[in-house]
Amino acid sequence: MKNSSPKTAQEIQQQHQDNGKVVHNPWRQLRSFTDARIGLGRAGISLPTAEMLAFQLSHAQARDAVNFPLDLAALCEQLEDFCASPLHLHSQAVDRNHYLQRPDLGRKLDQASRDQLSNYMRKAAVAAELHHDIAIVIVDGLSSLAVQKNAHPFLVQLLTILREQPEPWRLAPISLVEQGRVAIGDDIGELLNAKVVLVLIGERPGLSSPDSLGLYLTWQPKTGLNDACRNCISNIRPAGLSYQDAAQRTLYLLQEAKRLNLSGVGLKDRSQDDVIEHQTQTTNFLLSE
Amino acid sequence: MSQSYRYTLGSKTYQFNNLAQLMAKATPQRSGDSLAGVIASSAEERAVAQMTLAEVPLKTFLNDALIPYEDDEITRLIIDEHDTNAFAAIAHLTVGDFRNWLLSDHATSHVLATIRAGITPEMAAAVSKIMRNQDLILVAKKCHVTTAFRNTIGLPGHLSTRLQPNHPTDNVNGIAASILDGLLYGSGDAVIGINPATDNVAQAIKLMRLMDDVIEKYQIPTQSCVLTHVTNTIECIEAGAPVDLVFQSIGGTEATNSSFGFNLNTLAEAQDAAQSLKRGTAGNNVMYFETGQGSSLSANAHHGLDQQTCETRAYAVARKFKPLLVNTVVGFIGPEYLFDGKEITRAGLEDHFCAKLLGVPMGCDVCYTNHAEADQNDMDNLLTLLGVAGCSFVMGIPGSDDIMLNYQTTSFHDALYARRVLGLRPAPEFELWLAKMNIMTDTQQHILSDTLPSQFARSLKALSGGQP
Numbered sequence: 022m023k024n025s026s027p028k029t030a031q032e033i034q035q036q037h038q039d040n041g042k043v044v045h046n047p048w049r050q051l052r053s054f055t056d057a058r059i060g061l062g063r064a065g066i067s068l069p070t071a072e073m074l075a076f077q078l079s080h081a082q083a084r085d086a087v088n089f090p091l092d093l094a095a096l097c098e099q100l101e102d103f104c105a106s107p108l109h110l111h112s113q114a115v116d117r118n119h120y121l122q123r124p125d126l127g128r129k130l131d132q133a134s135r136d137q138l139s140n141y142m143r144k145a146a147v148a149a150e151l152h153h154d155i156a157i158v159i160v161d162g163l164s165s166l167a168v169q170k171n172a173h174p175f176l177v178q179l180l181t182i183l184r185e186q187p188e189p190w191r192l193a194p195i196s197l198v199e200q201g202r203v204a205i206g207d208d209i210g211e212l213l214n215a216k217v218v219l220v221l222i223g224e225r226p227g228l229s230s231p232d233s234l235g236l237y238l239t240w241q242p243k244t245g246l247n248d249a250c251r252n253c254i255s256n257i258r259p260a261g262l263s264y265q266d267a268a269q270r271t272l273y274l275l276q277e278a279k280r281l282n283l284s285g286v287g288l289k290d291r292s293q294d295d296v297i298e299h300q301t302q303t304t305n306f307l308l309s310e
Numbered sequence: 311m312s313q314s315y316r317y318t319l320g321s322k323t324y325q326f327n328n329l330a331q332l333m334a335k336a337t338p339q340r341s342g343d344s345l346a347g348v349i350a351s352s353a354e355e356r357a358v359a360q361m362t363l364a365e366v367p368l369k370t371f372l373n374d375a376l377i378p379y380e381d382d383e384i385t386r387l388i389i390d391e392h393d394t395n396a397f398a399a400i401a402h403l404t405v406g407d408f409r410n411w412l413l414s415d416h417a418t419s420h421v422l423a424t425i426r427a428g429i430t431p432e433m434a435a436a437v438s439k440i441m442r443n444q445d446l447i448l449v450a451k452k453c454h455v456t457t458a459f460r461n462t463i464g465l466p467g468h469l470s471t472r473l474q475p476n477h478p479t480d481n482v483n484g485i486a487a488s489i490l491d492g493l494l495y496g497s498g499d500a501v502i503g504i505n506p507a508t509d510n511v512a513q514a515i516k517l518m519r520l521m522d523d524v525i526e527k528y529q530i531p532t533q534s535c536v537l538t539h540v541t542n543t544i545e546c547i548e549a550g551a552p553v554d555l556v557f558q559s560i561g562g563t564e565a566t567n568s569s570f571g572f573n574l575n576t577l578a579e580a581q582d583a584a585q586s587l588k589r590g591t592a593g594n595n596v597m598y599f600e601t602g603q604g605s606s607l608s609a610n611a612h613h614g615l616d617q618q619t620c621e622t623r624a625y626a627v628a629r630k631f632k633p634l635l636v637n638t639v640v641g642f643i644g645p646e647y648l649f650d651g652k653e654i655t656r657a658g659l660e661d662h663f664c665a666k667l668l669g670v671p672m673g674c675d676v677c678y679t680n681h682a683e684a685d686q687n688d689m690d691n692l693l694t695l696l697g698v699a700g701c702s703f704v705m706g707i708p709g710s711d712d713i714m715l716n717y718q719t720t721s722f723h724d725a726l727y728a729r730r731v732l733g734l735r736p737a738p739e740f741e742l743w744l745a746k747m748n749i750m751t752d753t754q755q756h757i758l759s760d761t762l763p764s765q766f767a768r769s770l771k772a773l774s775g776g777q778p
Binding site: 059 | 345475476477478482484485487489490491523524527644649679708709710711713717718723726727756758760770774
């Protein structure tokens with residue numbers, strides 16, 4: 022078979038649209054105001070082929086983010102610079118299927134993991150009981166992609182600014198958790214005798230954000246706390262909250278939690294106040310004359 | 311007094327300790343009931359529970375409250391407002407008889423409307439558990455529930471849409487862009503409803519004014535709503551904001567609603583306040599409620615009931631306040647409550663049927679999250695089934711992708727598909743407007759205009775500084 026000259030994606034799309042009598046929407050220019058999928062055009066009243074396939078690709082990426090297991094070997098390699106031997110832990114949810122249907126199991130460490138943490142603490146304690154300031158816990162959550170892509174570059178930023186602080190923060194070894202949910206950090210922080218636990222977790226993937234990393238801070242973690250005891254920084258990823266901004270906000274929360282001796286609803290994250298866009302803007306183009 | 315139930319199958323005797331357990335075990339499979347530990351332990355036990363439930367007289371539900379009268383204001387609402395006269399026509403029936411009666415030719419739309427007030431949520435839930443999907447569709451289609459504010463929702467042969475122009479930072483031009491996209495695809499007759507990213511009174515007022523101004527400028531026969539907490543909306547009304555509809559998420563137990571931060575008195579206060587504004591022109595249904603199976607379990611407020619029975623009790627709350635719109639957000643809660651497309655589909659049909667049977671103007675957020683075992687094809691199926699069943703309204707969002715709430719619901723295109731294949735039409739007042747604005751060149755055939763309607767073209771032109 023003879024190869025025809027390859028067409029670019031745009032050319033293919035243009036050809037589909039021209040041949041298929043696709044009606045374009047001139048208001049597609051309004052996408053400068055929103056990431057919403059506006060102005061898609063239509064074939065009759067249905068989605069044009071290119072838009073339909075683009076949606077399916079987005080969904081496929083989000084599904085893969087949920088279903089692909091975390092590549093622990095690759096993650097450990099990335100983390101080598103600042104943690105030679107991370108702790109490998111697992112929740113009580115044995116596999117993804119259990120994990121999705123039993124969130125309660127994803128919040129608890131399995132017995133082997135609890136034993137591992139206890140052994141670590143016993144061995145590491147030389148003279149007196151061992152204390153840590155911060156336990157960093159990396160959890161697959163609902164997007165392994167988010168963790169794989171964003172956990173390491175975010176930690177590079179965070180650990181750099183933590184080292185610059187006048188009073189040093191003593192770090193526990195990093196924990197890596199499979200099939201975990203946010204509250205599993207409570208078990209880990211408590212067993213590691215940490216003042217505060219930072220859980221980095223893959224958030225529920227959105228169609229246009231399959232790689233969103235969340236950070237949850239809990240002061241004085243112990244088993245059984247609820248979400249009112251936590252502070253959250255969401256959407257850490259290149260197209261969302263930058264690593265540097267996220268690290269600065271984490272430092273702010275750490276300092277405030279230490280000062281107030283608490284986290285959660287009592288700790289207001291005022292570092293966000295200037296983030297909400299266009300607080301004063303009230304007019305929009307639909308109302309212009 | 312709660313009694314136990316027995317059923318002997320061959321040499322095996324099944325026992326169900328009380329009515330709540332019988333109801334739970336008779337429920338078609340779903341992950342939330344497994345999570346709650348109330349699910350049938352085998353397929354056979356479920357089938358036997360359904361046969362046992364079919365023998366329970368409807369009267370039993372009036373005497374054997376699943377959540378005690380003393381403990382729960384929704385139980386008190388259900389019992390105190392039960393209409394014995396309306397019930398008389400079906401008082402002699404068992405649950406199994408009731409299914410036959412509902413499917414019978416005797417049960418016309420008119421007859422079904424006359425018995426509504428005699429049906430309790432538990433009766434509706436019980437009979438739904440022994441109905442197949444086609445039964446749920448057939449009977450729901452016979453139940454006509456019509457409401458009105460600036461247009462009329464729920465007329466037979468009509469399917470309305472909520473235009474949902476959410477934006478992750480409430481950017482007003484971003485919201486306006488999605489509103490324009492929706493209007494030009496014929497969406498928004500049920501309501502233009504925004505889930506605010508920043509949930510406070512000042513922000514809600516800003517968004518209410520935005521939508522009020524757009525509705526006024528383009529003379530759109532529809533209503534607006536900011537989906538903020540009911541107590542925020544009461545404050546908005548006190549501050550003089552243009553409130554059309556009052557929103558609240560509701561559940562089927564008092565403890566669920568406490569966890570949401572309101573009770574029945576709060577809703578009554580809000581309804582009074584909104585009605586006092588007299589902003590409706592076609593009617594004065596001012597409430598908009600959202601529900602969804604699993605919310606009670608999620609709030610640890612389910613009293614050992616299955617999630618569908620809890621959900622149906624929420625419709626008693628809804629009908630008390632004569633809402634314009636109620637929708638079940640069926641696939642939003644996640645796979646620990648409804649695991650896959652099959653469970654989501656079943657739940658959507660159950661919720662729509664039970665609500666319509668009770669006289670609640672039910673729509674559906676046909677939706678899923680990316681961690682559920684579901685995709686666009688499942689949504690196409692449920693949308694089509696609900697369209698056949700006479701669902702009052704569905705959501706409309708650009709390209710199915712809610713960039714604020716991070717889930718997928720029906721698009722503007724989807725609603726036009728359903729209207730075209732099923733011959734359904736938008737609210738009549740809105741349909742006239744679509745024709746007048748030249749958004750549709752043929753409203754009967756759902757044919758959109760190929761050119762940009764002039765009034766919208768002017769707004770776009772102004773935006774690009776006069777450039778076409």
